[in-house]
Amino acid sequence: MQKKVWIALALFLILPGLLFTVSCAKKTVKTDEAAMTAPEETATQVQQEQTQQEEMASKQQADMEKQRALEAEKLAMQEAQRQAMLARQQFESENIYFEFDSSALLTPAQDTLSRKAQYLRENPNIRLIIEGHCDERGTDEYNLALGDRRANSAKSFLVDLGISPSRLTTISYGEERPLDPRHNEEAWAKNRRCEFVIE
Amino acid sequence: MTPMFKRRPSIVMTVVFLIAALIAVPAPADAQRDYEYIDISNPFLRKIPVAIPGFASGNGDPGELQSAEKAGRVLSETLDFSGYFKIIDPGAYLEAPRQTGVTAEEITFRSWTVIGAEMLVTGKAAHIDGLLELELRLFDTFKAELLVGKRYRGEPKDFRRMVRRFCSEVIYLLTGDWGVFESQIAFVSDGTGAKEIFLCDFDGHNPRQWTGHDSIVLSPAWSTDGKWIAYTSYAKGKPDLFIRHVEEKRGVVVSREGINTSPDWVPGQFALAATLSFSGDPEIYLLTGSGKIIKRITKKRGIDESPSWSPDGRKLAFVSNRSGTPQIFVQEMETGRVERLTFQGRYNTQPSWSPKGDKIAYTAMVNGEINICVIGVDGSAPVQLTSNAGDNESASWAPDGSLVVFSSTREGRSRIYVMTAYGTDQRRLLSLAGEQSSPAWSARMSSP
Numbered sequence: 001m002q003k004k005v006w007i008a009l010a011l012f013l014i015l016p017g018l019l020f021t022v023s024c025a026k027k028t029v030k031t032d033e034a035a036m037t038a039p040e041e042t043a044t045q046v047q048q049e050q051t052q053q054e055e056m057a058s059k060q061q062a063d064m065e066k067q068r069a070l071e072a073e074k075l076a077m078q079e080a081q082r083q084a085m086l087a088r089q090q091f092e093s094e095n096i097y098f099e100f101d102s103s104a105l106l107t108p109a110q111d112t113l114s115r116k117a118q119y120l121r122e123n124p125n126i127r128l129i130i131e132g133h134c135d136e137r138g139t140d141e142y143n144l145a146l147g148d149r150r151a152n153s154a155k156s157f158l159v160d161l162g163i164s165p166s167r168l169t170t171i172s173y174g175e176e177r178p179l180d181p182r183h184n185e186e187a188w189a190k191n192r193r194c195e196f197v198i199e
Numbered sequence: 200m201t202p203m204f205k206r207r208p209s210i211v212m213t214v215v216f217l218i219a220a221l222i223a224v225p226a227p228a229d230a231q232r233d234y235e236y237i238d239i240s241n242p243f244l245r246k247i248p249v250a251i252p253g254f255a256s257g258n259g260d261p262g263e264l265q266s267a268e269k270a271g272r273v274l275s276e277t278l279d280f281s282g283y284f285k286i287i288d289p290g291a292y293l294e295a296p297r298q299t300g301v302t303a304e305e306i307t308f309r310s311w312t313v314i315g316a317e318m319l320v321t322g323k324a325a326h327i328d329g330l331l332e333l334e335l336r337l338f339d340t341f342k343a344e345l346l347v348g349k350r351y352r353g354e355p356k357d358f359r360r361m362v363r364r365f366c367s368e369v370i371y372l373l374t375g376d377w378g379v380f381e382s383q384i385a386f387v388s389d390g391t392g393a394k395e396i397f398l399c400d401f402d403g404h405n406p407r408q409w410t411g412h413d414s415i416v417l418s419p420a421w422s423t424d425g426k427w428i429a430y431t432s433y434a435k436g437k438p439d440l441f442i443r444h445v446e447e448k449r450g451v452v453v454s455r456e457g458i459n460t461s462p463d464w465v466p467g468q469f470a471l472a473a474t475l476s477f478s479g480d481p482e483i484y485l486l487t488g489s490g491k492i493i494k495r496i497t498k499k500r501g502i503d504e505s506p507s508w509s510p511d512g513r514k515l516a517f518v519s520n521r522s523g524t525p526q527i528f529v530q531e532m533e534t535g536r537v538e539r540l541t542f543q544g545r546y547n548t549q550p551s552w553s554p555k556g557d558k559i560a561y562t563a564m565v566n567g568e569i570n571i572c573v574i575g576v577d578g579s580a581p582v583q584l585t586s587n588a589g590d591n592e593s594a595s596w597a598p599d600g601s602l603v604v605f606s607s608t609r610e611g612r613s614r615i616y617v618m619t620a621y622g623t624d625q626r627r628l629l630s631l632a633g634e635q636s637s638p639a640w641s642a643r644m645s646s647p
Contacts, residue, residue: 101520101524101525101546137564137567137569138525138546138548138564138569139548139549139562139569139592139593140417140418140592140593140636140637141417141418141460141461141474141504141505141518141548141549142502142504142505142518142525142548142549144417144431144438144458144460144461144474144504145458145460145474145476145481145502145503145504146502147458148457148458148476148481149480149481149501149502152457152476152479152480169456170456170457171436171437171438172438172457172458172476173415174417174438176415176417176433
């Protein structure tokens with residue numbers, strides 16, 4: 001029994017020495033050991049890297065999304081601007097027309113003016129110049145007065161629809177600025193008009 | 200015959216450079232003299248046949264001959280312009296005063312009566328000390344009588360003024376009025392690419408640009424002393440009323456909201472009527488010459504515009520659409536009473552009160568054709584003066600009421616024309632680039 005103890009003791013003492021020797025002599029083992037432990041470390045690193053990458057990716061994605069959103073916003077803005085411009089162009093291009101020697105507002109003219117009032121309500125900062133024009137028939141001075149009456153008819157109608165008169169200016173051009181320079185009914189009909197110019 | 204052309208005190212003009220001397224004329228003493236040479240109820244119905252042979256020269260040097268030729272030509276053109284005369288073709292003349300002499304003693308009147316000349320004008324040009332001396336005579340060939348004889352001396356370049364002065368004397372003798380030869384015409388021309396006001400002599404001679412707004416310009420109107428012109432311009436972006444001195448760089452701009460248009464000066468005053476629409480409606484106002492409102496003249500909803508004063512300033516003709524279509528109305532200034540003047544047609548505008556006060560010229564549109572008409576101030580006998588000759592607009596009377604200037608598209612582009620008060624002798628006044636419109640005849644002026 002005593003013998004067994006001694007062996008056990010010896011083993012207990014030697015083995016670590018052996019172990020120590022081995023560990024000293026064979027660094028590779030330790031390397032191995034290190035190698036053994038390495039996968040664990042790598043995994044963590046990888047994981048970290050992955051996380052980082054993921055984070056970066058998600059950040060990039062976020063950035064991109066932000067960018068995209070921005071671009072979309074920009075596009076939307078551009079589109080809105082385009083729409084506004086179109087609306088403005090539409091607004092400005094839509095004339096109203098009159099009968100010969102008359103400043104009475106015809107039904108289509110009233111419809112057009114109602115749309116213009118709507119636009120003016122939606123764009124409260126806009127100021128408007130209403131130009132009154134006549135066809136070439138008749139005489140200069142009377143046509144200046146008639147153009148003035150036409151512009152004022154349009155103005156009164158807009159004021160009745162709630163547009164502040166302080167936003168509306170009139171100017172008569174009489175027969176001085178025809179849209180269509182020809183001398184026929186078709187041209188005259190086009191020239192008896194009010195034009196609307198945003199200030 | 201009752202003289203319709205009332206005599207007014209002769210305006211004695213002080214012209215320093217020009218010395219006029221009366222050549223002995225057996226002057227008719229009576230102020231009530233009949234105007235036997237012209238049928239004043241229609242002076243253009245029968246034109247007076249007049250012979251104007253080539254002018255003589257003092258000593259026959261080339262400079263004198265040239266002056267004599269120019270003076271003779273301009274005198275012939277000037278008398279012809281009045282519409283009172285028929286100039287007999289020089290080819291028919293049997294005698295040459297250039298050789299035989301220019302005075303009554305040297306003329307064989309029978310040589311002129313046989314070719315039908317009832318009047319004869321002789322002239323002689325001489326250069327004396329660098330000055331031009333023009334001797335001009337008007338004879339009654341049947342009575343063998345000197346009617347007007349004048350000697351003028353001045354700078355050779357002023358020969359035209361001497362001739363015009365003599366022609367004014369002739370017209371004064373025949374009609375009792377000084378005529379048109381010392382007046383100006385303002386008009387709008389777009390030859391520069393923008394509408395500008397131009398001025399020219401009564402016969403279209405010497406056209407010159409007066410405004411430089413590079414904008415739209417309309418409706419020039421002379422003050423009765425010829426010193427001011429009021430007009431509408433878009434120089435500031437909208438139709439404003441400019442009141443400017445003709446020669447000096449001064450004046451004012453009436454720039455109220457809306458239109459500031461169609462001025463007409465009160466006769467003899469520094470005040471004018473014009474159309475303003477700041478109230479929201481074109482109405483006629485009385486303004487001072489410096490643009491201040493004296494009072495509102497019309498008070499009707501709708502268009503009221505184109506005022507034209509009667510010569511005594513007591514009545515105002517204007518255009519109103521108060522009865523549905525544009526028509527001419529007359530308002531009595533003292534009472535405010537308004538009467539409609541025109542009833543024919545659906546478009547009568549641009550009234551222009553004649554200087555004699557008895558008629559109003561206006562523009563009538565019938566079936567799309569635009570013509571000048573004349574109507575009595577009592578609304579009687581409207582007469583159309585132009586027809587089948589494009590659009591005819593903007594009539595303005597000569598200061599003696601004998602002629603009317605207007606614009607017409609009869610040759611395509613709008614140009615300025617002149618006719619007699621009865622619509623005869625229609626002719627183009629001048630040739631300029633672009634289109635011309637809105638003529639306005641000034642009063643007789645001493646120094647154009």
